Amino acid sequence: MTRKPCPGTLVSMSERPTPTLREEDFLRLDGQICFALNSASRAFNGLYRVVLKDLGLTYPQYLVMLVLWEHGTTPVKEIGTHLRLDSGTLSPLIKRLEVAGLVHRERSTEDERSVHVGLTEAGTALRARAVEVPRRIAAATGFELAEIRDLQTRLHRLTAALDAAVPQA
Template sequence: MTEATDLLALDRQVCFALSIASRGVIGLYRPLLQPLGLTHPQYLAMLALWQHEPLSVKELGELLQLDAGTLSPLLKRLQGLGYIHRERSSADERALRVTLTPEGRRLRGEAEKIPPAIVARLGMSLDELQDLHQALTRVIEATRRAHQPG
């Protein structure tokens, strides 16, 4: 069997390419996020809050596709950094509401430098990156459908 016809050839696996690409891209973010005191998952949470604040913890988890066990410690760290507040909702005491602090809002200005820096580090055109984003969005939707029962 040649590598071109081997269904188990490592370099033909979508999962392998996605895994390597993901680690590589997140690695590019690390030195840019470090001065802000953020990890990549924390940065994603801040992006969601800058776009949609206020959010319940449940809503934030849905947007980030993270479970409560993963999201809760992440939010505690962001609160410890002084970027967010978590408080019980006045409408529903069971729900935690997440809002940005003034420092969290200020951080957005610094974070606006990150996307152009990533584009520059990747050395890809905006058209290529938009095409990649669209393809990955289709993969995400396909996997979501595949995981649905029935």
């Protein structure tokens, strides 16, 4: 009942060379490279959820705070460039950070289209408590630093390749 043998009725496969894999296997492989990434990302998210609970931050909010701690007051647009996010995601997120009293927004005087996001005192103070977060995360992975670096490099290459492959982006 469970293992239904795949019916041979597939699309034409007369054209391609297909070195070692057939159509069948491909559908499985696929369910893994993208899926492995997806799973790992969500697993990370779950861990961050626990670790960041004390700080009252979600993971994406934490990312925005990281940008601000590193670069200081930053226009929304630039935060988006750093994080690969658009205003549709950032506007409400930053609004929540504002309600939480961690950041303030101010429209630029030179260019009134732009809004600068800066840290409040509470936001600045939170950094001290956030410093221990990365260590806890890194410890949880159980990975060597070198391996993390390596993984990082590959992922960057992958992201770049994928971005390049998407038309409009």
